[in-house]
Amino acid sequence: xxxxxxxxxxxxxxxxxxxxxxxxxxxxxxxxxxxxxxxxxxxxxxxxxxxxxxxxxxxxxxxxxxxxxxxxxxxxxxxxxxxxxxxxxxxxxxxxxxxxxxxxxxxxxxxxxxxxxxxxxxxxxxxxxxxxxxxxxxxxxxxxxxxxxxxxxxxxxxxxxxxxxxxxxxxxxxxxxxxxxxxxxxxxxxxxxxxxxxxxxxxxxxxxxxxxxxxxxxxxxxxxxxxxxxxxxxxxxxxxxxxxxxxxxxxxxxxxxxxxxxxxxxxxxxxxxxxxxxxxxxxxxxxxxxxxxxxxxxxxxxxxxxxxxxxxxxxxxxxxxxxxxxxxxxxxxxxxxxxxxxxxxxxxxxxxxxxxxxxxxxxxxxxxxxxxxxxxxxxxxxxxxxxxxxxxxxxxxxxxxxxxxxxxxxxxxxxxxxxxxxxxxxxxxxxxxxxxxxxxxxxxxxxxxxxxxxxxxxxxxxxxxxxxxxxxxxxxxxxxx
Amino acid sequence: xxxxxxxxxxxxxxxxxxxxxxxxxxxxxxxxxxxxxxxxxxxxxxxxxxxxxxxxxxxxxxxxxxxxxxxxxxxxxxxxxxxxxxxxxxxxxxxxxxxxxxxxxxxxxxxxxxxxxxxxxxxxxxxxxxxxxxxxxxxxxxxxxxxxxxxxxxxxxxxxxxxxxxxxxxxxxxxxxxxxxxxxxxxxxxxxxxxxxxxxxxxxxxxxxxxxxxxxxxxxxxxxxxxxxxxxxxxxxxxxxxxxxxxxxxxxxxxxxxxxxxxxxxxxxxxxxxxxxxxxxxxxxxxxxxxxxxxxxxxxxxxxxxxxxxxxxxxxxxxxxxxxxxxxxxxxxxxxxxxxxxxxxxxxxxxxxxxxxxxxxxxxxxxxxxxxxxxxxxxxxxxxxxxxxxxxxxxxxxxxxxxxxxxxxxxxxxxxxxxxxxxxxxxxxxxxxxxxxxxxxxxxxxxxxxxxxxxxxxxxxxxxxxxxxxxxxxxxxxxxx
Numbered sequence: 001x002x003x004x005x006x007x008x009x010x011x012x013x014x015x016x017x018x019x020x021x022x023x024x025x026x027x028x029x030x031x032x033x034x035x036x037x038x039x040x041x042x043x044x045x046x047x048x049x050x051x052x053x054x055x056x057x058x059x060x061x062x063x064x065x066x067x068x069x070x071x072x073x074x075x076x077x078x079x080x081x082x083x084x085x086x087x088x089x090x091x092x093x094x095x096x097x098x099x100x101x102x103x104x105x106x107x108x109x110x111x112x113x114x115x116x117x118x119x120x121x122x123x124x125x126x127x128x129x130x131x132x133x134x135x136x137x138x139x140x141x142x143x144x145x146x147x148x149x150x151x152x153x154x155x156x157x158x159x160x161x162x163x164x165x166x167x168x169x170x171x172x173x174x175x176x177x178x179x180x181x182x183x184x185x186x187x188x189x190x191x192x193x194x195x196x197x198x199x200x201x202x203x204x205x206x207x208x209x210x211x212x213x214x215x216x217x218x219x220x221x222x223x224x225x226x227x228x229x230x231x232x233x234x235x236x237x238x239x240x241x242x243x244x245x246x247x248x249x250x251x252x253x254x255x256x257x258x259x260x261x262x263x264x265x266x267x268x269x270x271x272x273x274x275x276x277x278x279x280x281x282x283x284x285x286x287x288x289x290x291x292x293x294x295x296x297x298x299x300x301x302x303x304x305x306x307x308x309x310x311x312x313x314x315x316x317x318x319x320x321x322x323x324x325x326x327x328x329x330x331x332x333x334x335x336x337x338x339x340x341x342x343x344x345x346x347x348x349x350x351x352x353x354x355x356x357x358x359x360x361x362x363x364x365x366x367x368x369x370x371x372x373x374x375x376x377x378x379x380x381x382x383x384x385x386x387x388x389x390x391x392x393x394x395x396x397x398x399x400x401x402x403x404x405x406x407x408x409x410x411x412x413x414x415x416x417x418x419x420x421x422x423x424x425x426x427x428x429x430x431x432x433x434x435x436x437x438x439x440x441x442x443x444x445x446x447x448x449x450x451x452x453x454x455x456x457x458x459x460x461x462x463x464x465x466x467x468x469x470x471x472x473x474x475x476x477x478x479x480x481x
Numbered sequence: 482x483x484x485x486x487x488x489x490x491x492x493x494x495x496x497x498x499x500x501x502x503x504x505x506x507x508x509x510x511x512x513x514x515x516x517x518x519x520x521x522x523x524x525x526x527x528x529x530x531x532x533x534x535x536x537x538x539x540x541x542x543x544x545x546x547x548x549x550x551x552x553x554x555x556x557x558x559x560x561x562x563x564x565x566x567x568x569x570x571x572x573x574x575x576x577x578x579x580x581x582x583x584x585x586x587x588x589x590x591x592x593x594x595x596x597x598x599x600x601x602x603x604x605x606x607x608x609x610x611x612x613x614x615x616x617x618x619x620x621x622x623x624x625x626x627x628x629x630x631x632x633x634x635x636x637x638x639x640x641x642x643x644x645x646x647x648x649x650x651x652x653x654x655x656x657x658x659x660x661x662x663x664x665x666x667x668x669x670x671x672x673x674x675x676x677x678x679x680x681x682x683x684x685x686x687x688x689x690x691x692x693x694x695x696x697x698x699x700x701x702x703x704x705x706x707x708x709x710x711x712x713x714x715x716x717x718x719x720x721x722x723x724x725x726x727x728x729x730x731x732x733x734x735x736x737x738x739x740x741x742x743x744x745x746x747x748x749x750x751x752x753x754x755x756x757x758x759x760x761x762x763x764x765x766x767x768x769x770x771x772x773x774x775x776x777x778x779x780x781x782x783x784x785x786x787x788x789x790x791x792x793x794x795x796x797x798x799x800x801x802x803x804x805x806x807x808x809x810x811x812x813x814x815x816x817x818x819x820x821x822x823x824x825x826x827x828x829x830x831x832x833x834x835x836x837x838x839x840x841x842x843x844x845x846x847x848x849x850x851x852x853x854x855x856x857x858x859x860x861x862x863x864x865x866x867x868x869x870x871x872x873x874x875x876x877x878x879x880x881x882x883x884x885x886x887x888x889x890x891x892x893x894x895x896x897x898x899x900x901x902x903x904x905x906x907x908x909x910x911x912x913x914x915x916x917x918x919x920x921x922x923x924x925x926x927x928x929x930x931x932x933x934x935x936x937x938x939x940x941x942x943x944x945x946x947x948x949x950x951x952x953x954x955x956x957x958x959x960x961x962x
Binding site: 022024030032033035040043044045046049069070071078079080083084085086089090091092093095096097099100102103104118119120122123126127129130131133134135153154155156190192194197198199200201202205215216217218219220221222223224226314 | 503505511513514521524525526527530550551552560561564565566567570571572573574576577578580581583584599600601603604607608610611612614615616634635636637671673675678679680681682683686696697698699700701702703704705707795
């Protein structure tokens with residue numbers, strides 16, 4: 001596709017996902033009260049089927065479904081603010097709806113958040129492989145380690161596993177999943193040979209005998225190789241442990257911050273780690289930034305929309321979400337109290353960090369925190385015409401070296417309709433977005449990397465060495481330790 | 482509907498489910514080699530959508546999906562016989578496909594097997610509620626406690642939990658699920674009141690604070706009340722502990738045996754226990770017997786089909802399945818050796834028990850065991866015209882007091898097409914089967930009990946006392962201990 005705005009070098013082709021969650025409002029608590037919002041219909045399967053069709057028509061790469069396993073009960077030490085405002089409460093289980101969206105579409109992918117902390121690897125491996133089969137290879141897995149005590153307590157733990165231990169455990173969990181899904185069956189183990197009567201060739205199937213610090217799993221996987229064998233791996237950690245994890249395991253990384261400058265360093269660091277520690281090309285980790293566009297045919301129309309939306313946004317919901325994300329309860333503080341000067345170290349350092357990754361606002365108060373979060377959550381609101389928003393997206397690409405975007409919504413599905421109708425054509429005009437899937441009816445990974453045949457992880461990805469490929473004798477493929 | 486064969490009292494209206502599994506062959510190992518069999522296409526979503534449409538057209542009450550979490554590796558102490566013959570190997574996860582089948586249909590229900598042994602109750606409660614939402618209340622849950630060591634080892638256990646402990650644990654697991662799904666939200670807790678800004682009324686939502694021997698779950702459930710709140714509860718245990726469990730918890734019980742006489746006593750015992758120990762009407766436990774019809778327009782045609790099918794049935798697969806079901810490896814014995822006379826107590830008593838519940842065969846050998854299992858598994862093959870098969874079904878109703886049937890298949894989907902085209906009309910002619918769903922677009926429970934409005938468990942069912950109903954103040958509904 002030719003760049004039409006006079007750029008001298010070919011532009012990066014953007015990867016575009018929708019960012020949703022199986023709850024109401026997602027990053028915009030309170031917006032369910034808007035007369036045009038339908039996000040509260042998330043329990044209805046048609047809601048999801050219609051979204052998938054809309055976004056496939058617009059040629060989105062994927063639909064990315066966030067998830068949490070517990071409620072946001074840090075703010076006011078209560079679940080009430082989240083319940084009242086509908087801030088990510090209630091929440092349904094996201095993997096359940098993916099095959100139905102896939103059955104109604106052909107090419108769009110589905111990234112689903114699943115935690116490594118509360119489910120046996122063998123159990124999850126089967127669920128992932130099943131959905132990869134049912135979607136014909138269009139599944140992605142956003143690997144999270146879970147951060148809510150409210151979830152941990154309901155899973156029979158007193159509290160969550162310590163942060164760094166969660167990553168150690170997640171690392172071993174991934175190894176176990178790799179062994180189950182990539183090492184225990186050869187690509188061509190299912191022979192369905194009616195003459196010899198061999199369904200699965202037992203010489204192409206083997207145990208994994210995984211014995212680690214956290215898990216003991218003899219295997220083999222109970223599922224046959226699925227089209228991608230392993231879902232596309234997505235991850236969003238930003239701590240040191242999280243970055244190392246991403247550098248080794250992630251094929252896509254999500255970032256959320258209010259300006260590109262504050263994530264540029266993290267992105268560069270992950271890519272450097274990938275290259276220096278794990279022998280990967282840093283560019284093979286595709287980085288997607290959360291942005292929340294509010295689009296109008298004119299800037300005036302966009303501003304009017306924003307003003308309209310603001311009436312419905314919930315401050316209590318925002319403080320509930322922020323409390324869950326940070327573990328900090330802002331209830332005790334005054335609306336206008338400068339939080340970077342309060343007595344509590346924890347509050348000061350958390351707000352300091354938040355201030356660094358957020359744009360604007362010299363003063364950080366309960367009020368300004370809520371203002372930042374209540375529309376678009378941790379993503380920046382990009383308000384304006386398609387041209388203006390596209391301009392801002394190009395700044396993100398330029399300054400933070402991102403490869404694409406997760407588009408969050410304010411109104412469901414209107415925000416996505418606006419993106420499809422206004423923004424996508426503008427991105428195409430600028431040579432930033434494809435006209436069609438590179439591999440129609442292909443796998444998520446093929447369309448994500450824009451490369452036909454890239455069904456499995458790249459050769460340089462750690463999972464690749466676990467992959468027992470068609471034709472390779474068992475003694476020529478050792479399962480990595 | 483008038484009975485047309487001269488019966489004096491109105492006949493029991495049969496409950497009819499299809500019995501399938503997310504694998505090839507299910508109860509008929511080896512039949513994937515038959516040119517007309519498509520059971521090996523189980524990884525394709527269309528396979529399931531087409532089945533759901535076919536069976537809804539025939540007005541089946543439900544589709545019942547069996548499941549196992551491990552391979553059958555007792556026979557020959559190896560997974561190879563199961564892998565080669567495709568005997569329930571590989572196996573996908575069944576809950577994943579249900580919403581897609583539901584999206585393509587309106588009224589048929591879906592019973593899915595999920596174990597209480599390897600997944601946190603809070604986690605499963607969310608998965609079940611989500612699918613009950615997505616199916617608009619058409620989910621059933623077949624509660625199993627798992628019986629395969631091969632599954633236990635992969636879930637990080639050295640071996641499975643001891644049998645009676647599994648039931649104690651399952652009992653507490655159910656209590657936890659009841660509390661989460663029925664007690665923590667009031668029916669009408671989600672108010673979506675746009676004027677007051679209240680999404681969920683926090684006074685209609687409460688923790689469960691479950692502290693038991695096995696589980697500690699504070700709650701509340703993360704999911705809003707689904708149409709049935711609790712899936713229809715199905716169960717199949719036949720041990721003493723299993724019968725007690727069924728008498729208390731089951732709304733439907735499955736039996737599988739080769740003749741009605743051998744299950745009649747068990748059925749009567751469960752119903753008596755339900756009435757004497759749990760204050761239920763024994764008739765409210767609906768009993769479904771596994772049968773596997775082989776239908777022809779003439780008896781000759783049916784016999785010819787059977788003969789044709791026998792060529793493809795796998796003896797090795799049958800012995801693998803039987804080994805997994807019983808824990809007994811028959812490899813060491815001769816094909817014609819009388820197993821009730823061998824040295825091993827375990828083998829003698831297992832084969833004795835098997836002989837009691839199977840029809841025919843004075844001598845029990847490896848050969849006769851395999852013959853019994855390899856077509857139709859533990860269910861009887863009913864071979865003949867629709868009239869002949871319907872006659873036999875009436876014997877089951879008469880002698881064992883069953884309420885309906887789980888129809889297993891030999892060929893997928895041909896066996897179900899035969900049932901729809903030949904047997905269903907015959908059952909209707911005899912006044913045994915409805916013309917349409919009692920509640921089109923209703924819930925599984927309503928159609929299962931044939932009673933509009935019966936969305937939730939009956940008042941006499943143990944779960945009912947956990948149910949926090951619309952309009953009831955919190956202090957008037959105590960969560961049972």
